[in-house]
Each structure stands twice: as C-alpha cells, then as structure tokens.
Amino acid sequence: MRAVTALTRRATRVVSALSATAVAGSLALATPANAATPANAAPPANAAPPANAAPPETRAPEAQTAETADSARIHDVQGTGRLSPMDGETVTVPGIVTAKRQFGSVRGFWVQDPQPDDDPRTSEALFVYNGNETPDVTAGDEVSLTGEVSEYRPRGQDSAYQSSTQLIDAEWTVASSGNELPEAVALDPDAVPEALAPEEGNLDEFELRPDKYALDFWEAHEGERVSVADAPLVSRSTDYNELYVTTKPGQNRTPRGGVFYGGYDEPNTGLLKIESLLPFSEHPFPTADVGDTLTGTTAGPLEYDQYGGYTMQATELGEVESGGLERETTRTQKPSELSVATYNVENLSAVDEQAKFDDLAEGVVKHLRSPDVVTLEEIQDNNGADGNGDGVVAADKTLDRFVEAIEAAGGPAYEYRQIDPQDRTDGGQPGGNIRVGFLFDPERVSFVDREGGDATTAVEVEKTRRGTAKLSASPGRIDPQHEAWDDSRKPLAGEFEFRGRTVFVVANHFASKGGDEPTHGRFQPPTRSSEEQRHKQAEVLRGFVDELQDVQPNANVVVAGDLNDYQFSDTLAKLTDGGALTSLIDTLPASEQYSYVYEGNSQVLDHMLVSDSLRRVDYDVVRINSEFAEQASDHDPQIVRFKPSAGHALDFWDWFWWPFDR
Template identity: 85%
Template sequence: MTVHSRRATRVVSALSATAVAGSLALATPANAEPQSTPEATADSRIHDVQGTGRISPMDGETVTVPGVVTAKRQFGSARGFWVQDPQPDDDPRTSEALFVYNGDETPDVAVGDEVSVTGEVGEYRPQGQDSAYQSSTQLTGAEWTVASSGNELPEAARLTPDAVPETLAPEEGDLDELELRPDKYALDFWEAHEGERVSVADVPLVSRSTDYDELYVTTKPEQNRTPRGGVVYGGYDDGNTGRLKIESLIPFSERPFPTANVGDTLTGTTTGPLEYDQYGGYTMQATELGEVESGGIERETTREQRPSELSVATYNVENLSAVDEQAKFDDLAEGIVKHLRSPDVVTLEEIQDNNGADGNGDGVVAADETLDRFAEAIEAAGGPKYEYRQIDPQELTDGGQPGGNIRVGFLFDPDRVSFVDREGGDATTAVEVEQTRRGAAKLSVSPGRVDPQHEAWDDSRKPLAGEFTFRGRTVFVVANHFASKGGDEPTHGRHQPPTRSSEKQRHQQAEVVRGFVDELQQVQPNANVVVAGDLNDFQFSDTLGTLTEGGALTSLIDTLPAGEQYSYVYEGNSQVLDHILVSDSLRRVDYDVVRINAEFAEQASDHDPQIVRFRPSAGHFLDYWDWFWSRFGG
C-alpha cells in the first residue's frame, strides 16, 4: 500500500460521518454557489470555537472566524487548510487554530493569506462517534474571503524538552468529559495546541522512516532512551510522552521524504500544524522539514555457539510465502546465517502457505514450497542444510492475512541436533505428555500441536511442540504465535486507561501453554524446556506473568538491562512482543536479542530475532546411558 492510499483510507470515513462531524460529505469549495446556511455566530474567534476541552462548545453551529492560513493539504480526500488567529487569548487551554475541511477539492488559498472563514463547527472522530479515538475540531461546508496576502505567520510553539508533561493522561475517565490540563498531562498539552504551528529542532529519531512516510521523534531526549537511540516502552504507566509523529505536506516531487533509522537525528528546524491521527496519535504536518543525520547504528551479529551449547532462536519472518520475491528469502537467510550464526534450532512465526494471501479459500494450506525455498536460501548463503517440521492448519482458521494460512514451524540443523519424529500429529490432534519406561517425559506425537481445539486458539495460531535430542539429552521446544493486539484501544485515545480487549485471549493461550509445560515437569521435573515465539505481549503483562508464575519458566528478556528490553518498534516505542522462556534445568544460559530489523528503514522483517545458547541437563540418567551405549558401546 502506498503512502497516499493510506492517507486516503484515513479519511474515507469522514465522507460518511455526517453525524460525527457535521456536513463532512458536503464540503463546499470557496467558489461554489452560496447555500442556505444558518446565520453565523457573530464576533467568534478560533479560541472560542476550540474551547477549554476536547469537544467544541460550538459544535454544530455555523461561525465566522478570522485568521491567517498557515498550511494547506493538497492531496487525498481530506484536503483543506489550517487557519490560525494571530491574536491569541491568555488561556493556555484554548487552541488558536483550526483545520478547514474541503473534501477532495484543493482549496483556493495561499499560505500567508489573511482570511475570514464561515463554516459549520464539527468534531471528526476516526471510525465513528463512539470510537475510542480522539476527535478533531474543524470547519466544514466552508466559504471564505481573502483580505490580504503575504502575511507573516504566527510564531510556532517550540517543543523543548520541558514543554510536554511527563504524565500521559488522567488515570481514569473519558477525556472528552474533562477540562484540559496542558500543564499536567501530555495528551491535554497536545490537544491544547491542535491545529497550531509547532516546531522542533535537532531532535532524536526514535523510529525508522515507515512505509507510510512517517517519522517519530522525541522532544524529551532523556526519557527512557535505549543504548541505540530509541525510547523503550517499559510499562502501562510509563508512556513516552515526548514522542511526536511527523509527516510532510511538502510535495514529494519537491522534497522526497527522508529515509532514516532509529538513532538518527532530525537536524535543523521542522515546523508545521499539529493534528490528531488515529495512526500514531498527535502528528506534525511539516511545512518545513529538517535534514536526517545518521546516528550510525549497525546490524548486530551474535556470537557462534560452542560445540557443547545448543542454540535455539526465534524469528517472526513476516508473512513469508512461496510467492515472495527471492530478495526477501535472501535477506532473511542472511539474518539466519550471518547475524544469528546458524542456530541449531529456529522457531519460525508467520510462515504462510504456498500461494500466501493470493489464494483466499482456494484449498491450499501446504507450506512445503515456502519452507523449501527458505532452506535453500539459507544453504546458498553458506548456512547448514536445514530440515524443517511443521503441521498444516485447517484452512482459514489460524488468523493472519486472509488466505495466508499462517502457522509456526521449526528449522533445525541435522548435523547438530536430531528431531524425534513420532507420527500422528495433525491440525486437530493434541500432543500429550507421556512417560518412558525409564520415567522420563516424551511427546505422544512430534511435532504436535498443543491442545489445538481449545477455544483459546480460535482464529489464532496453534503452538507446536517438538522433541529434540542434543548429545543424548532431550530438549522440548514449543513454538508460539499468540493472538494479535487487534481491537485494543489506543494509548493516545479518549479512554484512559485504554481497554486492552485482546488480552483475554492471550491470557487463555498462556494458561494452555503453561499447563502443557506443567505436565512435562510433573512427569520429569528436570525436563529441558524452551518456550519461544511472538507472544504479542509485553514483558510486564499478565500473559507473561501466567507463564512465569512460580518459577516454572524464566522470561529471558527480563534478564537484560531495562533499556535493552525490546524486539519491535511500534509508533516510535521500542517494545517487547517476542520472547524466549526457559526451564531452570538449562545450564549456562546465554541470551541475545539480535537487532537487525526493527530499527532500520530497510528490513527483512519487522521483528528482531533472538537466540538462547545453553547446555541441557542430562535429564533422566538411564536414558542418557542408553543413548551413550547405543552409540559407543559396540
């Protein structure tokens, strides 16, 4: 999807949101025939329209306001211009600017025009009046007259490190019902400047330049910084209030949007009006855009495992299918071979079927072509000749891209580790924990899905358990991809704290996986267990708490310094979605998040892989002796 098509989809709902934002579908160009409208409220100023809260006290009224045109949007279906009053009041709660919505018509005004605008006050809220997003106060169905041109623009509010409060929002409530406290809450500060010109200078970039031509900066260079220049998200009550998204109003033919990595700097001055966007929250629409100066971060390479160490990695390969271009396979293979140093075992997430999302409901669920191509690319890159194990899902039951039939799977190096194959595993058969005649744990089927018909896995990927042997020692690996965060309310929305409705399913999924681990450890208390994958939740979440409660598993991300606890960058937050958890029977555990994707404009996946190296415990002594005697006893 191109940047312009995304910008268009953001405002499509405005064309049918009359109940939300007045006559959005009937925006009138300046040169149209006058229409019958209610008499405009006399002597209004923009700060009267904006008021001291989020919802205009003049919502639904027709007003006439004076101001200077500070910027205009000339693309997409939400064209229009921003107008700002150069004579502000002395109330810090009231914004002095508005967006004048003009539909898909380019407004016939110029920056610097002094105008008088008549229009209906409306509140545009993405996805409808009842959604959890903030609303934007604007004028619709507008007409205007130009009194003069070439006027000096109102001075932009400088966003210094101390400008935005440290606290995101009040602890509880619907922000629409509260008076603004811009001196206390960050979301109130941004709202109090809605539509106004704001500026930053020499600010750190805390995201890569996205596929939708966005940058995220922080106005607070000391707030929760990572060693590589991002800002880490460390708790629900510890939001990075200095984050600000920047887009550009400058035509790309005049100024291509910059390419940037985390840790770069946006030098010079960047200025533009502030608006609310459902994708990322408050956003500066730049009319003046600084230059990107490289911070010089490089892709990391982990150390090679020692002969006595088993290495297990996890990697979300972002909807890999056999119809992808060879370049994607090659880039992912380079990550496996060069940066992860060819792990012994890799749990893979987001493996799609052989024709990916191109075939929706066509009966194709097999992924052998996808995995064959990946294994071949790894070997061509100088890696081992990996084998793989996976189980095809039932069609259209595991979520992800429609038609992709997403699933998890294993890659493994047969020269270093053996996979214990036990037939019988399929899409609906649950793997069971059994006991060998020596008293050790084993799987009834390998690979096998963990309780795949449990309601926790409705429309979600089912975990896959595999039994491996390394130097005669058994290791159980469970590959996971928990339900996504889709449906959660935004952290920058009107409801505080936001409702995280998707958590319920992940909590259930954690209970099922934890129950399986408990069964393994009940049969064999010193079983070597690795639980890995994209759990789609934070290290401080109840999802992880369920998995780690009582010490059954250790979450390895928690062993890193706080500033290094991340594997993914979302809306400028460096945060955790991917995890490796291990049982305490593993010895000499060495763990690494290998940063090769999330912070870079060019990436093979949107997730960083991670890896653990360890020495498995001997497990059950007699099983180890049986293996030793069969191999060396003659």
C-alpha cells in the same frame, strides 16, 4: 508483525496511496485493527461529508470581508475541553492560513488566529475540511471563514479515539496574502508534561490541563503550528512515510537511540509523529534509522491521527543526519552448546520475491550464526494471501524456498517440521493460513519424529520406561481445539535430541492486540480487550509445560515465539509464576528489553522462556530489523545458547569437563 492489527493498517494505507498523486496516501490518512477506516478518509455522517462527495462551495458572498467576519474567534470554537462548545453551529472566524493538504483523498487547510487569548487551554487553530478538492488558498493568506463546526472522530462517535474539531461546508474570502505565519510552539524538553493523562475516565468530560497531562497539552495545541529542533529520531522511517521523534531526549532512551516502553504506567509522553505536507516530487520523504537526528527546524500544524496519536504535518522538514546505527551479529555457539532462535518472518509465502527470502536468510546465517533450531512465526501457505478461500494450506514451497536461500547464503542444509492448519482458522492475513514451524540443522541436532500430529489432534505428554517425558506426536499441536486458539495460531511442540539429551521446544504466536483501545485515546486507562484471549492461551501453554515437568521435573524446555504481549503483562506472569519458566528478556537491562518498534516505542512482543534445568544459558536479542528503514521483517530475532541437562549423574561430569569443553 502486530498480527491482524498491523495487517489492516497496510491494507487501508495502500488504498489511500492509490488515490494520491505526487505523494503517498499515508499523509492523508490517519490505527491498527481488524477492520480499519482511514482516519482522514470518508468521515462519518455526523462529522464531515464523505471524501468522494461533491466538493462544497468555497466562496462567500461578496459583501463578506475579513474585517467584518469576526462573529467568533477560533479559541471560542475550540473551547477549553476536547469538544467544541459550538459543535453543529455555523460560525464566522478570521485567521491566517498556515498550511494546506493538497493531495490524497481528504484535502483542506489549517487556519490560525494570530491574536491568541491568554487561556493556555484553548487552541488558536482549526482544520478546514474541503472534501477531495484542493483548496485555492496559500499559506500566509488572511481569510474570513464561514462554516459549520464539526467534531470528527475516527471510526465514529462511539470509538475510543480522540476527536478533531474542524470546519465543514466552509466558504471563505481572502483579504490579503503574504502575511507572516503565527510563531510555532517550540517543543523543547520541558514543554510536554511527564504524565500522559488522568488515571481514569473519559477525557471528553474533563477540562484540559495542558500543564499537567501530555494528551491535554497536545489537544490544547490542536491545529497550531509546532516545531522541533535537532530532534532525536526514535523510529525508522516507516512504509507510510512517517517518522517518530522524541521531544524529551532524556526520557527512557535505549543504548541505540530509541525509547523503551517499560510499563503501562511509564508512557513516553515526548513521542511525536511527523509526516510531510511537502510535495514528494520536490521534497522526497527522508529515509532514517533509529538513532539518527532530524537536524535543523521541523515545523507544521498539529493534528490527531488514529495511527500513532498527535502528529505534526510538516511544512518545513529538517535533514536527517545519520547516527551510524549498525546491525548486530551474535556469537557462534560452542560445540557443546545447543542454540535455539526465534524469528517472526512477517508473512513469508512462496509468492514473495526472492529478495525477501535472501534478506531473511542473511539474518539467519550471518547475524544469528546459523542456529541449531529456529522457531518460525508467520509462515504462510504456498500462495499466501493471494489465495483467500481456495483451500490451499500447504507451506512446503514457502519453506523449501527459505531453506534453499539459507543454504545459498552459506548456511546449513536445514530441515523443517510444521503442521498445516485448517483453511482460514488461524488468523493473520485472510487466505494466508499463517502458522508456526521449526527449522533445524540435522548435522547438529536430531528431530524426534512421531506420527499422529495434525491440525486438530492434541499432543499429549507421555512417560517412558525410564521415567522421562516424551511427546505422543512430534511435531504436535497443543490442545488445538481449545477455545483459546480460536482464529489464532496454535502452538507447536517438537522433541529434539542433542548429544543424547532430550529438549522440548514449543513454537508460539499468540493472538494479536487488535481491538484494544489506543494509549492515546480518550478513555483512560485504555481497555485491552485482546488480553483475555492471550491469558487463556498462556494458561493452556503453561498447563502443557506443567505436564512435562510433572512427568520429568528436570525436563529441558524452551518456549519461544511472538507472544504479542509485554514482559510486564499478565500474559507473561501466567507463564512464569511459580518458577516453571524464566523469561529471558527480563535478564537484560530495562533499556535493552525490546524486539519491535511500534509508534516510536521500542517494546517487547517476542519472547524466549526456559526451564531452570538448562545450564550456562546465554541469551541475545539480535537487532537487525526493527530499528532500520530497510528490514527483512518488522521483528528482531532472538537466540539462546545453553547446555541441556542430562537428567542424571552424568551432569556432574559435564560440570567437571566444562572448562575444557569449547
């Protein structure tokens, strides 16, 4: 999981879901971070009134009619930039109701002017905020609206998110009903520009250039009806009833139907999130996997959502046609190969239902072919987040249940090693005491146990009499009191023996991306403030690897886990510069470099890095979760198979015997 960022997203969505009646509250919400505020929930005082405030009066004086209420047009309100030139003013505008949100904590409707101007920069639509009361309008109503123009920005006016222009404290009169809706803007492959935004600046200060920049294109159509036809689905249907499609079917596609994120300068501008305004009791939200198609026409008004950017709120939703995507299965390791896997098991704790343990176990046994060693991320304590502040940090019950589930699925009788953290010091869900750990098959590999490792003691690299490296404690934490690991998981080093050869494995889970500015926000390029901590973490980890290789240049080293950063990031460069480690994700074709799907982007957060002493390295990302609606975790596991170096002349005979060693 995207660590703290994704966790708070779940929390805020759950609150909102409770307030909805017939549909999930995610439709009434709108980002991930440490203290999220639902985007469409209680707006700040300088925008709309709180969602739980008394609903505004919704009737205009009888003398006002649609024919006379033409003091302004919607495009005058929207203007040619992101912020309304009439912000704070009371206006009267005519329009046609195109859709309404009639559930959740924030309700209202969209109105669009059927007589647009000829300026492509000005949107012809507005959202009318109606508090928590369902507005008594129907799509097709011709109305005259009087209300105050307001700019609502998620998390307050100083945040990095885009602002939405809306009317608040509105009154309206319905002049006629059953009118034809304005034609939806067809989002064909050439509609959205390839460039995301200007290279630098606050977008609020620029005039819109919808023919040049994607974010300007979306903003110029804020509130308007848009449509897609036979759209490729590039995400699973999420737990918050969302789908992501691409309006550019040829843009950065993966072999399995997604779109890969290949660099900060390579945004996927065709991505569009789709939610539904249809009552779920009559129109259940579709279940979909990556590679499926949303057939027919899907249409609805466009709004900005801090969770994922510009979003279509569908009033017409196509049918999902399966693309037949299947889960992958890796090959079994050969007797002479050591196999090491990494798996983020998404906040696994002993209080989880058995189904989660069973699904994860199936992934280990069936799809990963029972690796010899597995580094685990997001193992929680025995009562998980339920016991926030109760002092429970042990995870033996969590790991015992996982080991038992693996054996029940036909896997080996794994043993495990880990170190309990200090209470509430390692980030993640509050009270969950998240940590990393090892599973290993004692029939295939031995764990070298050395006492001395605990939550605060740093493992040291020592030299044996033979001149090889060993750990002072195994398992042992790497410099756990360094500031780099504040409120973050500490890496765990373990020493293993395979066929008489020593292999050092380091399990990792770096700090989350919480606090970064969004790629779809108003500040470009976005500030990625969370990188600072991950850079420090990479430097500390690299220093440990350098110590191993200083003592033993041909040491067998595997660094694995959720590093919470991209393959092209400076975080990875600090680990690989100079050739100390090779990042295995880089050995795959660019379109296959992903293990996680976030906001429609297939991207890399999980990594396996190895020293060059490993021979005949065979690496695989095993896609069993991130692309599927039904998933045991939000991350795909990875596995590497290799033959460790013996560190002496016997390696010559290994090469000689290799053709016969199967």
